Amino acid sequence: MVKFIGVVTRRPGMPRDEFLRYWREVHGPLAAALPGLRRYVQNPPVEVSGREPRYDGVAELWFDDLDSLRAAFRTPQGERVRADESQFIDQARSFAMIVEEREVSL
Amino acid sequence: MVKFIGVVTRRPGMPRDEFLRYWREVHGPLAAALPGLRRYVQNPPVEVSGREPRYDGVAELWFDDLDSLRAAFRTPQGERVRADESQFIDQARSFAMIVEEREVSL
Numbered sequence: 001m002v003k004f005i006g007v008v009t010r011r012p013g014m015p016r017d018e019f020l021r022y023w024r025e026v027h028g029p030l031a032a033a034l035p036g037l038r039r040y041v042q043n044p045p046v047e048v049s050g051r052e053p054r055y056d057g058v059a060e061l062w063f064d065d066l067d068s069l070r071a072a073f074r075t076p077q078g079e080r081v082r083a084d085e086s087q088f089i090d091q092a093r094s095f096a097m098i099v100e101e102r103e104v105s106l
Numbered sequence: 107m108v109k110f111i112g113v114v115t116r117r118p119g120m121p122r123d124e125f126l127r128y129w130r131e132v133h134g135p136l137a138a139a140l141p142g143l144r145r146y147v148q149n150p151p152v153e154v155s156g157r158e159p160r161y162d163g164v165a166e167l168w169f170d171d172l173d174s175l176r177a178a179f180r181t182p183q184g185e186r187v188r189a190d191e192s193q194f195i196d197q198a199r200s201f202a203m204i205v206e207e208r209e210v211s212l
């Protein structure tokens with residue numbers, strides 16, 4: 001299993017509420033339909049008084065392996081997802097990582 | 107439930123292998139002993155040919171709520187965890203976020 005992590009900043013001038021709404025209501029369902037996707041979690045920042053979050057959100061998408069992840073983004077649905085990102089994300093201030101989860105025993 | 111996400115860069119001059127070993131074998135058990143911690147996942151980057159990962163790792167720590175999270179880092183164990191970070195993490199090129207998980211239905 002591999003996990004795609006997207007750490008994103010909203011488009012300049014877009015109010016935070018509008019960003020969160022778009023992410024949840026429009027982009028979420030689009031990305032949820034990616035072929036081969038196993039799990040999808042959106043992580044909006046918790047409001048902490050006196051602290052501005054460094055980014056506007058973190059997305060996590062799980063796939064069986066690296067090949068499935070790459071294949072998903074090359075499908076027509078993958079292209080729709082990428083195209084939709086420009087509607088609410090500032091790509092220059094966002095980044096992605098591909099990681100492997102290692103559960104630590106408590 | 108809230109989740110602390112730490113996105114980290116290793117100390118300058120530290121080889122990646124050594125960073126990953128220290129994180130897993132030394133820092134992992136220390137952080138796993140934080141009071142009130144509910145779940146802990148370390149996410150090392152997957153090696154993708156031709157792509158240098160933007161950061162050296164992402165840590166995720168779950169707590170019941172914001173108060174439990176803050177309280178954990180104020181305990182002696184929390185202080186040990188913070189102190190140990192300087193052994194392998196470049197704080198100037200690392201950051202943390204506190205988020206809420208929103209599972210998206212597939």
